[in-house]
Amino acid sequence: MRILVVNVNTTQSITDSIGAQAARVASPGTEIVPLTPAFGAESVEGNYESYLAAVAVMEAVRAHPGPFDAVIQAGYGEHGREGLQELLDVPVVDITEAAASTAQFLGRRYSVVTTLDRTVPLIEERLHVAGLSARCASVRASGLAVLDLERDEKAAVDAIAEEALRAVRDDRAEVICLGCGGMAGLADVVVERTGVPVIDGVTAAVTIAESLVRLGLSTSKVRTYAPPRPKRIVNWPPAAG
Amino acid sequence: MRILVVNVNTTQSITDSIGAQAARVASPGTEIVPLTPAFGAESVEGNYESYLAAVAVMEAVRAHPGPFDAVIQAGYGEHGREGLQELLDVPVVDITEAAASTAQFLGRRYSVVTTLDRTVPLIEERLHVAGLSARCASVRASGLAVLDLERDEKAAVDAIAEEALRAVRDDRAEVICLGCGGMAGLADVVVERTGVPVIDGVTAAVTIAESLVRLGLSTSKVRTYAPPRPKRIVNWPPAAG
Amino acid sequence: MRILVVNVNTTQSITDSIGAQAARVASPGTEIVPLTPAFGAESVEGNYESYLAAVAVMEAVRAHPGPFDAVIQAGYGEHGREGLQELLDVPVVDITEAAASTAQFLGRRYSVVTTLDRTVPLIEERLHVAGLSARCASVRASGLAVLDLERDEKAAVDAIAEEALRAVRDDRAEVICLGCGGMAGLADVVVERTGVPVIDGVTAAVTIAESLVRLGLSTSKVRTYAPPRPKRIVNWPPAAG
Amino acid sequence: MRILVVNVNTTQSITDSIGAQAARVASPGTEIVPLTPAFGAESVEGNYESYLAAVAVMEAVRAHPGPFDAVIQAGYGEHGREGLQELLDVPVVDITEAAASTAQFLGRRYSVVTTLDRTVPLIEERLHVAGLSARCASVRASGLAVLDLERDEKAAVDAIAEEALRAVRDDRAEVICLGCGGMAGLADVVVERTGVPVIDGVTAAVTIAESLVRLGLSTSKVRTYAPPRPKRIVNWPPAAG
Amino acid sequence: MRILVVNVNTTQSITDSIGAQAARVASPGTEIVPLTPAFGAESVEGNYESYLAAVAVMEAVRAHPGPFDAVIQAGYGEHGREGLQELLDVPVVDITEAAASTAQFLGRRYSVVTTLDRTVPLIEERLHVAGLSARCASVRASGLAVLDLERDEKAAVDAIAEEALRAVRDDRAEVICLGCGGMAGLADVVVERTGVPVIDGVTAAVTIAESLVRLGLSTSKVRTYAPPRPKRIVNWPPAAG
Amino acid sequence: MRILVVNVNTTQSITDSIGAQAARVASPGTEIVPLTPAFGAESVEGNYESYLAAVAVMEAVRAHPGPFDAVIQAGYGEHGREGLQELLDVPVVDITEAAASTAQFLGRRYSVVTTLDRTVPLIEERLHVAGLSARCASVRASGLAVLDLERDEKAAVDAIAEEALRAVRDDRAEVICLGCGGMAGLADVVVERTGVPVIDGVTAAVTIAESLVRLGLSTSKVRTYAPPRPKRIVNWPPAAG
Incomplete structure (x- = not known):
């Protein structure tokens, strides 16, 4: 099982720390893949930075070649989990x-x-x-x-x-x-x-993500988290992003 | 008084329609400035698109040379109003x-x-x-x-x-x-x-924005909507955005 | 536009003060008409006095020859707004x-x-x-x-x-x-x-009353605030009241 | 024990009916005193009429020479109970x-x-x-x-x-x-x-009023239902009221 | 009228005290029957003891030869009232x-x-x-x-x-x-x-129990408190219990 | 790791079925121990039976010689989980x-x-x-x-x-x-x-119980689920129970 653990901050040392924490509790056979967003605040502390992080996390996950079995959003009290759930078929777990x-x-x-x-x-x-x-x-x-x-x-x-x-x-x-x-x-x-x-x-999220995968459960797609409808997205994602 | 009315969709005809609606009810002396975000979905209908719009609206307002006296976020049920309130000193009104x-x-x-x-x-x-x-x-x-x-x-x-x-x-x-x-x-x-x-x-928001300006009131800055702290924002905003 | 601003207390100096406050923020073209009830407590501070004020305010508005475009009930935390909404076709705004x-x-x-x-x-x-x-x-x-x-x-x-x-x-x-x-x-x-x-x-209420009038909106009459049914009211209003 | 049962309507036949209902369940030794307000609607069905009834019920109770041990306000969903509690030292029970x-x-x-x-x-x-x-x-x-x-x-x-x-x-x-x-x-x-x-x-209220009296309990006077402060009440009660 | 007042503790002196309190406020003609459960904690202070008391109170009432007109469960914040309501046709009143x-x-x-x-x-x-x-x-x-x-x-x-x-x-x-x-x-x-x-x-519960009996009211049996379905109960009640 | 899975019903075939379900999802190295209470209803469907089951489940767990690392209460909507949490140092998970x-x-x-x-x-x-x-x-x-x-x-x-x-x-x-x-x-x-x-x-509970054990977490003992105080429990547990 491979679990993406996405930092909301763009500071690599925080990603490293989160990844290490996650790895410590992961089951044998679970691979933890820590991810840092390509854009956003070095530390997220407020709504503007959190909305930016929400989008940056989604793009980081979309840009990942995969495959992966679950995604953990590793930010406390941040926006964005619902968007990830729309984009992905695998379970999404927010650490809050x-x-x-x-x-x-x-x-x-x-x-x-x-x-x-x-x-x-x-x-x-x-x-x-x-x-x-x-x-x-x-x-x-x-x-x-x-x-x-x-x-x-x-x-x-x-x-x-x-x-x-x-x-x-x-x-x-x-x-x-x-x-x-x-x-x-x-x-x-x-x-x-x-x-x-x-x-x-982070450690709580790892056990929950593993449990959902083990139980064969993932996000319901019938309403709130249905995939985005096919439509024109203008100027996005950014070239260098 | 000048009020920015920011569409959440990137479709110009919707912006035009919103702007016309706003102008119809604006007081004499109020200038309505309709704005279309530089990136995002042609129509916003879900969380992924809404989070993207939240960030796009913030960037559209930040990119505007000003001055303006209030901002209206013209999307129903969308994310982002709290971020705008952090970024701005003038009142922000969400149409929902x-x-x-x-x-x-x-x-x-x-x-x-x-x-x-x-x-x-x-x-x-x-x-x-x-x-x-x-x-x-x-x-x-x-x-x-x-x-x-x-x-x-x-x-x-x-x-x-x-x-x-x-x-x-x-x-x-x-x-x-x-x-x-x-x-x-x-x-x-x-x-x-x-x-x-x-x-x-939209029309309700215009009268409320005008009222707040007339009463000399704007967003409280003591806690939830305090300005972002000075920090390093990486790779943002996008070059063409 | 003419707005009645009805004091809940029977003290004229408070009515004067409220009227002045309202006038300061009113738009050009809005006439503020301050009203003092004909009966009730010199200052309203409790349920008995507040219920009495509720009725006195309603009678004061009913006794006013009109026309007027909106009514503001200028008492903080008082009873009675729902009754005014039943009696009137124009918008009613409570300052609380x-x-x-x-x-x-x-x-x-x-x-x-x-x-x-x-x-x-x-x-x-x-x-x-x-x-x-x-x-x-x-x-x-x-x-x-x-x-x-x-x-x-x-x-x-x-x-x-x-x-x-x-x-x-x-x-x-x-x-x-x-x-x-x-x-x-x-x-x-x-x-x-x-x-x-x-x-x-009071000033917030003035801008809201003006906005409702400007938007052409008034109290919904389909249920809670439907006009009183035609029926016999005994010994009311009082002769001198 | 003597309990006032106050109708909110001014229709005497309703008062009679309420009084009879109350009497049927009253304990031996309990006297039920039905009361009709001196002013107000023949039947109370809405906020205007209910606020008027609230005041009329309070005046009816104030006008009663006493003594009495408890008061029942016999109207369903009506305003006014809090005012009665301020005015009286004995328990007040609303039938709703x-x-x-x-x-x-x-x-x-x-x-x-x-x-x-x-x-x-x-x-x-x-x-x-x-x-x-x-x-x-x-x-x-x-x-x-x-x-x-x-x-x-x-x-x-x-x-x-x-x-x-x-x-x-x-x-x-x-x-x-x-x-x-x-x-x-x-x-x-x-x-x-x-x-x-x-x-x-009505019958539920009679047993509750009797119980409160029997337990020696009445309305708390420390805050919400403290007696009205001494002050000037203008033009009230009405001469004929 | 006969009312069972069931202690949740197994300490007889508490039962005596509760019984005396209840008797003091009971109407003439009401007989108070204090009951002590056959098993359980000498004083109930926590969930384990409270669940045990819930069952012990139910068994104490079931073991009582009757007849009785109402039951009071005399424990503050204890489990079990819903079970008594299922088992009995007469009203059950919890002192909390x-x-x-x-x-x-x-x-x-x-x-x-x-x-x-x-x-x-x-x-x-x-x-x-x-x-x-x-x-x-x-x-x-x-x-x-x-x-x-x-x-x-x-x-x-x-x-x-x-x-x-x-x-x-x-x-x-x-x-x-x-x-x-x-x-x-x-x-x-x-x-x-x-x-x-x-x-x-306890005294409040006595007046309420008496009132319910006087009004001819008892527990609704259509759903939540319907009698237990006929079925096999294994090894219960305990021989000596 | 050994997890007790306690049925609330006294029907052995249900215990077997629950045990099999739990075993299917348990991690390698986790032993599932299904338990049937010694007394109570063959199937629990209501408050009386549920309170009885609560006590029976607690006694079944107390009677188990141990050791075990977690307990699952396998009944939907049943009473008793709080009592188990008081009695045990290991985590307790209710399937509801x-x-x-x-x-x-x-x-x-x-x-x-x-x-x-x-x-x-x-x-x-x-x-x-x-x-x-x-x-x-x-x-x-x-x-x-x-x-x-x-x-x-x-x-x-x-x-x-x-x-x-x-x-x-x-x-x-x-x-x-x-x-x-x-x-x-x-x-x-x-x-x-x-x-x-x-x-x-049941399967959800197994993954949660395993996760809590893996994270080294168990019930907080500072207040609600503190161990019962030392005191005299009369006639309990029943001899044959």
């Missing part, structure tokens, strides 16, 4: 939804801890659209940008663990979803500090 | 939201009548995200594609009026929002057949 | 709904800051009935009564600006609706302190 | 809420069958405001006006039983609330036709 | 629902104050399933276990009154439901400290 | 939730098709409690009892496929969850007739 869906098997309420406050509304909307917000206790921000996570891992881990603790204590979360990727030891530290299960979206 | 917001002043429940069934979920999501779904009785599809509307106006009007009547009779709608643009006499026929107020999103 | 509806074009969540705590539930119910509560972050009270606003403007402005700041900081509001009328400089001070757009219901 | 509250002990979902379609939205709003709509399967109208019920009882019973049957069969109601008063045998016929429990609001 | 339903007649929002934090989710779920959560301001825990209530009444009363005060002040509750039984003076102290009506579920 | 959670990755809305109408409310409640009802289009019943499924497979498949088709056509479901187990070819026939993905809860 993978984490939340997994969390609901482990506790009555979960919280997401993410980077910047400005991404909180995006995550809330995605959980809502996905039908996964009823048991979401809160989405909290550590105040650190995506690229800060790579620069000072110690401070990042501290800030995130602190918000996770507040989610458990003040918002009654029983499970924490990490709304940001790329740090090796993050989950372990947060587990240690909070005493609750901590979910990383 | 303009129509629904206006409908709520006229009756207890409203329905939207649109083109293809596959666009129904997109419209439902946008109304939901906008906080305007509590009084939405239904979103109904006539089964006609966007370009069919231009080809056989008589059949299109009949199909749409028929669904509007069902919305009033079966779903208890008291107001109809037309979820498709570009036909001169459509609203009049639907009013005649159903006996309820009928709202065209 | 006008403010909230306008706020939703400017930010993801809005808060209302009002006078006494006891009026908070009334405002919450009205927003709920109007289908406008999904994006309401909070309704907060400054603790000052309506008539206090006129007595010590400086203290009133301070108290209201303080609650607005809490709404932005603690409740994540991105827009503030002023749930109380009659103070010239209030909006400016709150904008300055909070950095978010601030909406006055 | 009494019926729904009782229904929830008897089945998972209940429906209301009422008279005219135009009163459906009023009932829906009242159930919503009362926090009793989550298990409401539907509010259905028989199409008969209040006064028709008195004119042709046989036809009225048939029309209502028919809608009740539809509620059970199509909307999955397990209990029926009769949203209209005054007919002796109505409940029995509907029970017979549908096989589900049928609740009359 | 009885308290909340009564509270809604007395104030706009109510809070529940209970014992241990771990029972909060159970109570929240039961209110939700019962359609009574829309006006629930909060469910708060005092931190004391059920059996602590009997051991140090003074400390228990203090802890509960303190949480009730927080519910009124911070969560805007206007009524308090006591989510724990068995203390004579508890309600009085909480009323005194908070100034709001305080409801004991 | 497993199916719904999986469905949400495949389409915008899903429907459940089950056996008897009386089990519909139980399934709806479980989905609601699990936070998985927002995207549930409907729960439909074929009208066949659990044991009928084994008796006349052809008729059962027809009845279920027919309801699935209605769910897709009338309720706009894009995915079907089979709310009943034990038939080899059922899923294939429903896929063929409806053209949408069809999910069997």
Whole structure:
């Protein structure tokens, strides 16, 4: 089985980190193929960048020669999953939804801890659209940008663990979803500090993608995710894109 | 006052029709500037095309030399409004939201009548995200594609009026929002057949954009729609785009 | 175009203040006609007084010789708008709904800051009935009564600006609706302190009423707001009322 | 114990019928005092008439010399209960809420069958405001006006039983609330036709009012239903009212 | 009239206390029959114990020779009421629902104050399933276990009154439901400290059960609570149970 | 890895069928251990039987000598999962939730098709409690009892496929969850007739249980699912049970 794991950011080191994380949990026989979009923001933190990433991810997947058995969109709270589902016959798994869906098997309420406050509304909307917000206790921000996570891992881990603790204590979360990727030891530290299960979206998505393939299930094509109708698309994709 | 009215489709005749509709209701002293995106689908009917349009609309507005006082995104149930709000200091009005917001002043429940069934979920999501779904009785599809509307106006009007009547009779709608643009006499026929107020999103959006400008109000920048952070955007916008 | 702006309180100075506010934003050619009810409380702050005002406003409008093109009910969180819509063929705009509806074009969540705590539930119910509560972050009270606003403007402005700041900081509001009328400089001070757009219901209602008239739209009469059936009304209206 | 049962209509024969219904279920030692408002519509069927009734009911209760131990507002889906709660120290029970509250002990979902379609939205709003709509399967109208019920009882019973049957069969109601008063045998016929429990609001309200008095409980006065503040009420109540 | 009041705990002193409370408010002519289950936890505080109690309560009622006119399940936030409703033809009243339903007649929002934090989710779920959560301001825990209530009444009363005060002040509750039984003076102290009506579920349930019997109403049998189908039940009930 | 799959019915042939289904999809190295409860109904179809099954399943798992790595509760819409989560340190997966959670990755809305109408409310409640009802289009019943499924497979498949088709056509479901187990070819026939993905809860649960174990995740113990407190349990478990 071959699974494309598509970063939403154009920073290669984040792609590498996501790919490594995915590979660690993949079953024997599953090949993880990390992908970086050809255009877009070095880190996605807001609606403009997220819409651009949505389109860039779709083009990256379309440009891939294949074959592949499933696609994971590795961005927390980003736009675009529905478009991928229209374009592809194989299952598409968004890491925001993978984490939340997994969390609901482990506790009555979960919280997401993410980077910047400005991404909180995006995550809330995605959980809502996905039908996964009823048991979401809160989405909290550590105040650190995506690229800060790579620069000072110690401070990042501290800030995130602190918000996770507040989610458990003040918002009654029983499970924490990490709304940001790329740090090796993050989950372990947060587990240690909070005493609750901590979910990383990328690894959760890998197990779900594998499960869907194993069960022979893929996206329903009868309505919302029917393939695009044949029509003229002007000036797209970009020549160099 | 100058208002950009941006089509989401790349078909110029639709832009012309939208522009004419907007101009008809604009106040004296308001200049309507219709815009067609440089890339994307000739007609937008689904998530892939809608995400592409979201980005194309943003680039069209960014490429416009200005100045302008407000922007109207003239697509029903499309993605992207949040991105425009991040990029701009002037008010942004989506026609889906303009129509629904206006409908709520006229009756207890409203329905939207649109083109293809596959666009129904997109419209439902946008109304939901906008906080305007509590009084939405239904979103109904006539089964006609966007370009069919231009080809056989008589059949299109009949199909749409028929669904509007069902919305009033079966779903208890008291107001109809037309979820498709570009036909001169459509609203009049639907009013005649159903006996309820009928709202065209483009004209509603023009009055709302003018009102916001007149009241000196624009998008809040404290959180969700704060300007994008300065960062490296790779390979974008496309050379010819 | 002539718009009746009906105060819910029987205090003439409040009517004057509301009328002046409305006139400031009205288009050239729009005549604002302020109206004071013939009976009721000097200031409306609770359900008993609000129900009485609902009836008094309806009688004030019925007693007006006309003609007029639209009616604005200028009370925050008050009962009665549905009754006016039954009685009239012209559009009716409630300032609570006008403010909230306008706020939703400017930010993801809005808060209302009002006078006494006891009026908070009334405002919450009205927003709920109007289908406008999904994006309401909070309704907060400054603790000052309506008539206090006129007595010590400086203290009133301070108290209201303080609650607005809490709404932005603690409740994540991105827009503030002023749930109380009659103070010239209030909006400016709150904008300055909070950095978010601030909406006055009366001026928002004027632009919406004008827009509805301009679009040729009025209340749907097919169900909820159908005219009262012909029947015997006993001992009403009161002789001197 | 003495309970005021206040009709919302000004038709004395309806008051008599409501009073008789209430008396039939009252405990030994409970005196039922039926009251007719001094002004308002002969039958209340819409918002204008309902707001007028709200005020008329409040004045009728204020004008009553007392003492009394509880008040029942005997109108289905009418405005005003909150005002009565502000004015009085004794418990206030609305028959719409009494019926729904009782229904929830008897089945998972209940429906209301009422008279005219135009009163459906009023009932829906009242159930919503009362926090009793989550298990409401539907509010259905028989199409008969209040006064028709008195004119042709046989036809009225048939029309209502028919809608009740539809509620059970199509909307999955397990209990029926009769949203209209005054007919002796109505409940029995509907029970017979549908096989589900049928609740009359007036009798349910009597048992609830008695229970509250027996438990020594009355309206909370700390916030929403605090007594009106002392202030000047102009030209009210009307001289002859 | 004879009403079974079934304790969910197997501690006889709690049964005695519940029985006494129920008897105090019962009408003349009503006989209260307190029942203790034959198996289960001495105090029920969590899902495992609550599911066990659900079954034990059902068996206790089935084992009772009868006749009886109504059954009260006297446990706060426990499982099982739906099963009793299937098994019996007489009305079944759960004290959690009885308290909340009564509270809604007395104030706009109510809070529940209970014992241990771990029972909060159970109570929240039961209110939700019962359609009574829309006006629930909060469910708060005092931190004391059920059996602590009997051991140090003074400390228990203090802890509960303190949480009730927080519910009124911070969560805007206007009524308090006591989510724990068995203390004579508890309600009085909480009323005194908070100034709001305080409801004991057992006494509320007695009046509701009596009312249902008086109105000739019982559980609807058309769907959710239809009697179990005839079938083979293996190894049940237990020999000694 | 060893996974207990616990039937809720006491019929051994159903346990065998569930076990076979689970084994078919289990990974190499996963051992499926099917379990039949020692007491309870031969088929569970209603609340009384479901509560009894909840307790019987818990006792069956407690009586198992172990070790095991996860537990699957194989009953659609049954009570009890929360109790198992309290008792165990390993993950617990309910098949109702497993199916719904999986469905949400495949389409915008899903429907459940089950056996008897009386089990519909139980399934709806479980989905609601699990936070998985927002995207549930409907729960439909074929009208066949659990044991009928084994008796006349052809008729059962027809009845279920027919309801699935209605769910897709009338309720706009894009995915079907089979709310009943034990038939080899059922899923294939429903896929063929409806053209949408069809999910069997048992196989979905196996992949989820395996995934949780692989990710090193288990039930959060900080609040709702904390282990029962040490206390006296009277007369339980039954001697022969």
